[in-house]
Amino acid sequence: MASFGFKKAIIAVLAAAVIAPSGYFAGTGLLADGREIIFATTTSTQDTGLLDVLVPIFQKQTGYFVKVIAVGSGQAMALGERGEADVLLVHSPDAEKKFVDGGFGVNRRIVMHNDFVILGPAADPAKIRGLKSASLAFKSIARSNALFMSRGDRSGTHVKELKLWQESGAGPEKGKWYQETGLGMGHTLNVSSEKQAYTISDRSTYLSLKKNLQLSVLLEGDPALFNVYHIIEVNPDKWKSVNAEGARAFSNFFVSRDTQKIIGDFGREKFGTPLFYPDAVK
Amino acid sequence: MGRILEAHGLRADRRAMPVLRVGEFYLDEGEFLSLVGPNGSGKTTLILALLRLIPLREGTVLFRGKEIGRISPAHRYRRSFAAVFQDALLLNTTVYENVAEGLRIRRTGRRETDLAVMKNLERFGISHLKSRNAARLSGGESQRVSLARAFALSPEILFLDEPFAALDAPTKETVIRDFETALKESPAAVIMATHDMGEALRLSRRVAVMREGSILQTGVPEELMRRPADEFAAAFFGYETILSGIVSGTFDGSFTVSVNGRTVEIAGEAGAGSLVTFSISPENIMLSGGPVGTVSARNTFQGRIERIILAGFYYRVRVDCGFPLVSYITGHSMELMKLREGGEIYATFKSTAVHVLQVR
Amino acid sequence: MDLMANGFAEALRLFASADREIVDITILSLKVSGGATLISAVFGVAAGAALALNSFPGKRVIVGIVNTGMGLPPVVVGLWVTLFIWRSGPAGQLGLLYTPTAIVVAQVIIALPIITGISLAAIQNIPEKLRFQILALGAGRVRYLMLLVREARLPLLAGIMAGFGGALSEVGASIMVGGNIRGYTRVLTTATVMETGRGNFETAIALGLILLTVAFVINYGLTAIQQRIRS
Numbered sequence: 038m039a040s041f042g043f044k045k046a047i048i049a050v051l052a053a054a055v056i057a058p059s060g061y062f063a064g065t066g067l068l069a070d071g072r073e074i075i076f077a078t079t080t081s082t083q084d085t086g087l088l089d090v091l092v093p094i095f096q097k098q099t100g101y102f103v104k105v106i107a108v109g110s111g112q113a114m115a116l117g118e119r120g121e122a123d124v125l126l127v128h129s130p131d132a133e134k135k136f137v138d139g140g141f142g143v144n145r146r147i148v149m150h151n152d153f154v155i156l157g158p159a160a161d162p163a164k165i166r167g168l169k170s171a172s173l174a175f176k177s178i179a180r181s182n183a184l185f186m187s188r189g190d191r192s193g194t195h196v197k198e199l200k201l202w203q204e205s206g207a208g209p210e211k212g213k214w215y216q217e218t219g220l221g222m223g224h225t226l227n228v229s230s231e232k233q234a235y236t237i238s239d240r241s242t243y244l245s246l247k248k249n250l251q252l253s254v255l256l257e258g259d260p261a262l263f264n265v266y267h268i269i270e271v272n273p274d275k276w277k278s279v280n281a282e283g284a285r286a287f288s289n290f291f292v293s294r295d296t297q298k299i300i301g302d303f304g305r306e307k308f309g310t311p312l313f314y315p316d317a318v319k
Numbered sequence: 320m321g322r323i324l325e326a327h328g329l330r331a332d333r334r335a336m337p338v339l340r341v342g343e344f345y346l347d348e349g350e351f352l353s354l355v356g357p358n359g360s361g362k363t364t365l366i367l368a369l370l371r372l373i374p375l376r377e378g379t380v381l382f383r384g385k386e387i388g389r390i391s392p393a394h395r396y397r398r399s400f401a402a403v404f405q406d407a408l409l410l411n412t413t414v415y416e417n418v419a420e421g422l423r424i425r426r427t428g429r430r431e432t433d434l435a436v437m438k439n440l441e442r443f444g445i446s447h448l449k450s451r452n453a454a455r456l457s458g459g460e461s462q463r464v465s466l467a468r469a470f471a472l473s474p475e476i477l478f479l480d481e482p483f484a485a486l487d488a489p490t491k492e493t494v495i496r497d498f499e500t501a502l503k504e505s506p507a508a509v510i511m512a513t514h515d516m517g518e519a520l521r522l523s524r525r526v527a528v529m530r531e532g533s534i535l536q537t538g539v540p541e542e543l544m545r546r547p548a549d550e551f552a553a554a555f556f557g558y559e560t561i562l563s564g565i566v567s568g569t570f571d572g573s574f575t576v577s578v579n580g581r582t583v584e585i586a587g588e589a590g591a592g593s594l595v596t597f598s599i600s601p602e603n604i605m606l607s608g609g610p611v612g613t614v615s616a617r618n619t620f621q622g623r624i625e626r627i628i629l630a631g632f633y634y635r636v637r638v639d640c641g642f643p644l645v646s647y648i649t650g651h652s653m654e655l656m657k658l659r660e661g662g663e664i665y666a667t668f669k670s671t672a673v674h675v676l677q678v679r
Numbered sequence: 680m681d682l683m684a685n686g687f688a689e690a691l692r693l694f695a696s697a698d699r700e701i702v703d704i705t706i707l708s709l710k711v712s713g714g715a716t717l718i719s720a721v722f723g724v725a726a727g728a729a730l731a732l733n734s735f736p737g738k739r740v741i742v743g744i745v746n747t748g749m750g751l752p753p754v755v756v757g758l759w760v761t762l763f764i765w766r767s768g769p770a771g772q773l774g775l776l777y778t779p780t781a782i783v784v785a786q787v788i789i790a791l792p793i794i795t796g797i798s799l800a801a802i803q804n805i806p807e808k809l810r811f812q813i814l815a816l817g818a819g820r821v822r823y824l825m826l827l828v829r830e831a832r833l834p835l836l837a838g839i840m841a842g843f844g845g846a847l848s849e850v851g852a853s854i855m856v857g858g859n860i861r862g863y864t865r866v867l868t869t870a871t872v873m874e875t876g877r878g879n880f881e882t883a884i885a886l887g888l889i890l891l892t893v894a895f896v897i898n899y900g901l902t903a904i905q906q907r908i909r910s
Contacts, residue, residue, distance in 0.1 A: 062710065062778075084873075092861070104858055105861065106777065106858040106859075106860070107873075121766055221876050223875070223876030223877050227876075227878065245878065246877065249878045250878070276766070276767070278766040278771065370811075372815065394814065395817075397815060398817035401816075402811075402812065402815035402816075404808055404811070404812060406808065408806075408808055408809045410809075410830060411830055411832075421816040424818050424819075424822055468816075472816075472817075
């Protein structure tokens, strides 16, 4: 008797192994059929939850399937350079220009902005509260050897941070007080809070994580802290496999009047202030 | 009575075992052959080679004249056989399934399988264990399952490798009896490996003595016991009196051998000056308080009792009369003769009771 | 302390309300890791048995590779699979990157050596004499293998459990080849990482608890089967 049950079990396992790859994950063919878009973006847009609102609307309107890959701006553009993504939403203007000039991206359009804030422990050991310029604040942090957490991941925020160090004349040969997490914005904020370190963050991510953080906004409002997001379509002339049509549709969706209104309203209810300011429709 | 199994020029090896070299081997229809020899003499290797379970370096095995394992796969031939090993080697399932497995492999019908299984469980007195997991049986029960599994297949040849060696004495006796009954009811040719001479003598029609991978001697039990091929065989058969000496005189039909300065007369012929090794079985050595002057027993030696050992129903007496001799006597004779260690004694044996093992 | 308590409370709430998204993520995790385990079990047990029962030149090397593979870091697997199935990679035509199938592929690479290695040991541990006995019963090749697998079923099941554990708990490969796409390739582990990054520690803790519960229930079930087989 036992041997018959055993035989059946083996047959079932074999059958399952054969069936599994086909139709096991309902509604997803193995071959790319032009109906899916790979969308590489920054962690800040995913971690705030903005994309969870926008992407389903787009999918419902157009029938496209959007694969959101949340990485840093640097990695997003690296994917674009290899044709592994179709459309990018990034916030690293200098790198973006290089990307487009290099012929990797086309139709770069502004979507929205917010700003970066410099955060740190309320005690503010480096005494940056009240300073007017971000680069001065960085210089002060360096001089006081106060702990500073960097993303260290070539993300838009990291690139911005490096630019500020350059302007301050304090970097980049830094000491023990300067540490890199190599993680996304949310994780870096958590680490900074735990270690009571200074750091720089986009305001939107900071606001959405604020309730768990023991960090204060110590410096804001410097025009140098302006944080702008552009959407860029990956150049289909470079890579045949890129879904140019879908990328264009998705890009158009982002700068459309309705979408821009949703962006402007996003977070207003929860945080009392919008997380992003739409820029595409003036 | 034809040959059911033959082997020619076998050579095989298994790691850490002596190389098997068996020139000629045969088994007759319905015959019971025992392979005897100490551990490591190649009995198991020979059985594995005959079953074609280990690769042969050289040689062929023929079943009813057809070569096993060349033309068609060996497992088809193996379905005419059954094997029982020293450890019962049961599968981790119920007793019933264990006995049924071989039949399932043979694609025997369900009813027929059930019948054969039940019959053989009954034969070996283990019907009540049929739903028990085979991993939870005693040694005796396990070996009964293994034997039932073998008999359920109605094999033409039954291979047994030390099937009773792991059992304690009382269990062994009952298992052997059940086995004998089963074999009588369902006859098969049998090849049994054992290191127990008693088992071999009791069960088999023919015995092959193995040593270091080779067959030393083959024969019917009585003849083998009477005439061991050499010193090794004699020792293995239980001969304790094995002596050697130089031929000192030759006569018509007999000769004398000088052993440690004493002269022993032996029936037969041997050239003067040659080295002779011989044995005397214990029941042929008579012990007495004084010299015995009979004509036919000219070998009488005075000696001292070295050691008296109780060996079951009799005593083993070791005598030093210039050379060692071992004799068996009953407890009754012991008392009658008032034997004690260190005491004086006379040992007598006939010249015809001496078995010459080797002349060099 | 507060956070942990809230985490448990949130976990209970998510359980109780059968939150649609969480349920979907859990089901996807089970489908992906279960599928990967099933495939790995079929090939792993077969490969383990083949390695255990045959000797051939280069066997040592292969066994060495299998044993090394038992400890493959998921991120390394993720990286290599990504390189392979990129649009511009050798298998780019299949369009596998950022799909559940890609995660299955990566998890098979993680689970397969684990199951193969444990199967190899399990089959090898069957005494040579028992193998002889099975052959002496007249078993042909297929029956022989089936009986060996049945004989070694307890350690084999343990190997499959270990493979499933490795697949279910890995995050590095899932996030790289799956992309943590909402409603598509977001599994329990990648969702946990993401929720932690978002600062939603309660949800992260809840997801972690669900992961543990799922692993526990499945292993408990398999152990129960083991016990039943044993008796």
